[in-house]
Amino acid sequence: MSAQDEQPLKVCSHVIFALQETRRYKVISVDNHHNSSPKALERVAQIARDNLPANASEKDKDSAEIDAQTADLTKRDEIKKVFEKYGKGGIWGVIHIAAYKAVGESTEIPLTYYENNVSATVYLLQTASEFDCTRIVYSSSATVYGTPPTIPIPETTRLEAHSPYGKTKIMCETIISDLCSAEPKRWRGLSLRYFNPGGAHPSGLIGEAPIGRPGNLFPLLGAIAVGAQPNTLKVFGNDYPTPDGTCVRDYLHVLDLARGHLLALDALAPESKVFDNATSDARYKAYNLGKGKGLSVLQIIEAMRKATGFEFKYEIVGRRRGDVPDLTADPTLAEKELGFKAKEDLDTMCRDLWNWQTKNPKGYDA
Amino acid sequence: MSAQDEQPLKVCSHVIFALQETRRYKVISVDNHHNSSPKALERVAQIARDNLPANASEKDKDSAEIDAQTADLTKRDEIKKVFEKYGKGGIWGVIHIAAYKAVGESTEIPLTYYENNVSATVYLLQTASEFDCTRIVYSSSATVYGTPPTIPIPETTRLEAHSPYGKTKIMCETIISDLCSAEPKRWRGLSLRYFNPGGAHPSGLIGEAPIGRPGNLFPLLGAIAVGAQPNTLKVFGNDYPTPDGTCVRDYLHVLDLARGHLLALDALAPESKVFDNATSDARYKAYNLGKGKGLSVLQIIEAMRKATGFEFKYEIVGRRRGDVPDLTADPTLAEKELGFKAKEDLDTMCRDLWNWQTKNPKGYDA
Numbered sequence: 171m172s173a174q175d176e177q178p179l180k181v182c183s184h185v186i187f188a189l190q191e192t193r194r195y196k197v198i199s200v201d202n203h204h205n206s207s208p209k210a211l212e213r214v215a216q217i218a219r220d221n222l223p224a225n226a227s228e229k230d231k232d233s234a235e236i237d238a239q240t241a242d243l244t245k246r247d248e249i250k251k252v253f254e255k256y257g258k259g260g261i262w263g264v265i266h267i268a269a270y271k272a273v274g275e276s277t278e279i280p281l282t283y284y285e286n287n288v289s290a291t292v293y294l295l296q297t298a299s300e301f302d303c304t305r306i307v308y309s310s311s312a313t314v315y316g317t318p319p320t321i322p323i324p325e326t327t328r329l330e331a332h333s334p335y336g337k338t339k340i341m342c343e344t345i346i347s348d349l350c351s352a353e354p355k356r357w358r359g360l361s362l363r364y365f366n367p368g369g370a371h372p373s374g375l376i377g378e379a380p381i382g383r384p385g386n387l388f389p390l391l392g393a394i395a396v397g398a399q400p401n402t403l404k405v406f407g408n409d410y411p412t413p414d415g416t417c418v419r420d421y422l423h424v425l426d427l428a429r430g431h432l433l434a435l436d437a438l439a440p441e442s443k444v445f446d447n448a449t450s451d452a453r454y455k456a457y458n459l460g461k462g463k464g465l466s467v468l469q470i471i472e473a474m475r476k477a478t479g480f481e482f483k484y485e486i487v488g489r490r491r492g493d494v495p496d497l498t499a500d501p502t503l504a505e506k507e508l509g510f511k512a513k514e515d516l517d518t519m520c521r522d523l524w525n526w527q528t529k530n531p532k533g534y535d536a
Numbered sequence: 537m538s539a540q541d542e543q544p545l546k547v548c549s550h551v552i553f554a555l556q557e558t559r560r561y562k563v564i565s566v567d568n569h570h571n572s573s574p575k576a577l578e579r580v581a582q583i584a585r586d587n588l589p590a591n592a593s594e595k596d597k598d599s600a601e602i603d604a605q606t607a608d609l610t611k612r613d614e615i616k617k618v619f620e621k622y623g624k625g626g627i628w629g630v631i632h633i634a635a636y637k638a639v640g641e642s643t644e645i646p647l648t649y650y651e652n653n654v655s656a657t658v659y660l661l662q663t664a665s666e667f668d669c670t671r672i673v674y675s676s677s678a679t680v681y682g683t684p685p686t687i688p689i690p691e692t693t694r695l696e697a698h699s700p701y702g703k704t705k706i707m708c709e710t711i712i713s714d715l716c717s718a719e720p721k722r723w724r725g726l727s728l729r730y731f732n733p734g735g736a737h738p739s740g741l742i743g744e745a746p747i748g749r750p751g752n753l754f755p756l757l758g759a760i761a762v763g764a765q766p767n768t769l770k771v772f773g774n775d776y777p778t779p780d781g782t783c784v785r786d787y788l789h790v791l792d793l794a795r796g797h798l799l800a801l802d803a804l805a806p807e808s809k810v811f812d813n814a815t816s817d818a819r820y821k822a823y824n825l826g827k828g829k830g831l832s833v834l835q836i837i838e839a840m841r842k843a844t845g846f847e848f849k850y851e852i853v854g855r856r857r858g859d860v861p862d863l864t865a866d867p868t869l870a871e872k873e874l875g876f877k878a879k880e881d882l883d884t885m886c887r888d889l890w891n892w893q894t895k896n897p898k899g900y901d902a
């Protein structure tokens with residue numbers, strides 16, 4: 171099979187881990203738990219507490235605690251309450267990760283996607299602005315490149331998306347960019363276009379619970395290896411113009427991705443130089459977060475075989491509608507301007523995913 | 537000067553006139569009166585009553601009355617109340633005209649535009665769907681063509697917009713199109729891309745009140761001629777690649793435009809053939825509504841001189857940022873499939889506008 175959908179990965183909990191690791195941030199998590207377990211937050215906080223030095227200050231200790239708010243971003247009053255708690259200027263910046271992200275589902279219930287991803291973003295920006303919180307890092311996706319004309323894909327590629335989900339990402343980037351153009355002295359924004367995140371925190375404490383049959387390659391392989399799914403796998407097409415004919419994606423470790431958010435947040439600080447060479451007044455930019463290395467479906471299966479010791483059986487079937495042959499990032503801009511580098515390799519991603527899955531075969535609720 | 541902003545024209549009241557003229561529709565108007573006077577509706581209803589035949593049936597008489605609802609489309613409960621009044625299946629279709637439309641303002645307060653134009657459209661579609669009202673005609677704009685590569689502009693031109701306002705129009709078209717793709721057996725939608733509407737109802741009873749200095753050519757000329765504005769006029773650029781060097785737009789009479797909505801509504805009926813040759817299941821299309829004839833700024837000034845007898849003084853100044861040299865529609869698709877034709881000529885537009893302005897120098901509140 172190939173990877174059309176976004177990987178179910180709980181980017182959010184890994185980003186919180188990366189923020190807490192620095193002990194420079196106090197994290198307020200805002201989630202309606204549509205697709206997450208509050209237990210994930212308890213576990214991230216546990217990791218942070220465990221990592222505190224013996225001589226930790228009160229401030230250090232506080233940075234290990236998460237202010238976990240249950241709020242739905244489509245409800246203006248619920249967002250407002252979170253900001254009200256901290257008052258004007260009380261929140262330094264927002265990392266806006268919340269979204270629905272199933273490509274197929276978005277073609278079936280597009281209005282739900284436009285409401286949950288786009289209208290919610292407008293509310294969030296309006297409310298943040300009202301409380302003088304004018305820094306935002308936005309979770310975008312490689313899906314905004316549609317069928318890209320050049321590989322590896324630079325950020326200057328024209329944006330197009332094949333699904334309502336992908337279109338919501340383009341719309342939100344557009345809205346944030348327009349806001350930064352309208353208020354160049356107040357607002358700063360960065361969109362991070364994730365390529366394919368994989369793996370999990372090496373502790374095995376946080377990751378994604380495989381509920382039902384996962385639609386994505388990595389977790390599906392994990393679920394098969396762990397015995398939760400039958401050992402049958404469809405590889406959609408081996409006649410693509412790629413080295414072994416199967417689809418190629420750019421996988422990066424979710425912890426590398428998470429640390430990219432930290433670099434992005436730092437780049438919104440007053441002293442940052444990332445907007446110095448901008449062509450307009452607006453302090454807005456978009457960056458690819460990927461490794462810059464394409465890996466095929468067959469390469470992933472082989473790497474997961476090595477990591478799990480499990481012999482996967484697969485069958486080559488016809489191409490799947492909507493799949494793009496190759497989505498490999500050109501990651502040079504993020505490296506140059508943010509200092510971002512996806513360091514971990516495929517074997518580490520497989521090992522960490524396997525570690526999480528064997529330790530939590532039923533996810534957080536085991 | 538040239539015409540970057542949308543013409544302030546009260547399309548809505550003219551569309552209601554066109555619907556009532558047929559006596560086939562009972563009109564429910566939904567407006568928050570952000571940019572309209574309730575008096576306009578009283579006047580339209582008056583025209584409809586005056587036009588009733590001597591032997592008018594009770595149904596005829598009812599069609600001349602408007603159910604005027606004050607509701608804000610950004611408030612879900614307010615939209616819902618309107619639909620609740622008529623119940624499931626009680627409303628046949630929606631003509632969605634409401635929007636903010638000032639190009640310049642949209643670059644200053646983009647979030648307000650995204651909320652009022654895009655989020656409101658999502659709510660409207662969700663609520664309509666809930667009440668089994670699944671036919672929509674949407675007010676789009678020639679601004680979705682940005683700087684078009686070919687003139688006259690066919691509907692197949694790639695969409696791009698230079699302002700947040702224009703982007704809201706593209707987003708709404710996208711959302712409606714995705715909804716029609718998702719539910720091809722339920723939803724039908726048509727977007728009407730208006731070119732430059734001008735004129736007013738020949739009765740002089742409905743039109744736009746010139747408040748402040750109008751940003752658009754037609755009403756500005758009217759306001760100057762009526763003595764409400766000083767006789768100074770800036771023509772932005774006479775070195776464009778157009779016959780006389782000034783910007784060219786495609787003007788059509790607002791009543792022709794309004795009647796286009798009637799044709800579009802009829803095209804959503806079960807027996808309509810407009811979706812027969814569609815390339816997908818989705819019953820969604822976009823049509824240009826224009827005359828297919830470009831007119832320059834200088835031609836408009838000359839036509840208004842003839843209509844008003846007033847000698848306008850103008851000065852040629854430099855080009856204005858964001859102006860596109862030529863926006864002339866290719867109107868053949870709407871003619872072929874909807875039977876639409878913008879019949880009235882420039883002189884009629886000028887005469888009717890002048891008639892409205894001399895009769896209502898202060899608009900509805902005189």
Ligand SMILES: NC(=O)c1ccc[n+]([C@@H]2O[C@H](COP(=O)([O-])OP(=O)(O)OC[C@H]3O[C@@H](n4cnc5c(N)ncnc54)[C@H](O)[C@@H]3O)[C@@H](O)[C@H]2O)c1
Nearest residue numbers: 176177179180181201202204205206242243268269311364
């Ligand atoms: N995972 C990928 O492969 C991938 C790739 C590119 C982009 N992204 C983007 O990254 C982000 C995170 O992805 P993820 O894989 O961690 O998905 P996820 O579903 O695990 O995380 C999204 C979180 O948002 C929450 N949420 C959704 N709607 C909400 C609402 N209205 N109010 C409050 N909370 C809400 C969910 O409960 C969930 O916890 C998403 O924006 C996604 O589109 C993911």
Ligand SMILES: NC(=O)c1ccc[n+]([C@@H]2O[C@H](COP(=O)([O-])OP(=O)(O)OC[C@H]3O[C@@H](n4cnc5c(N)ncnc54)[C@H](O)[C@@H]3O)[C@@H](O)[C@H]2O)c1
Nearest residue numbers: 542543545546547567568570571572608609634635677730
């Ligand atoms: N006039 C033009 O040149 C032109 C050209 C292309 C497209 N359009 C589009 O045509 C439509 C009508 O234009 P118009 O010139 O008649 O403008 P208009 O301002 O006269 O009409 C818009 C109406 O929508 C109402 N409205 C706005 N926001 C609302 C909300 N949230 N809830 C309820 N009502 C709301 C306003 O009160 C107003 O009556 C708009 O969608 C506009 O973008 C106009």
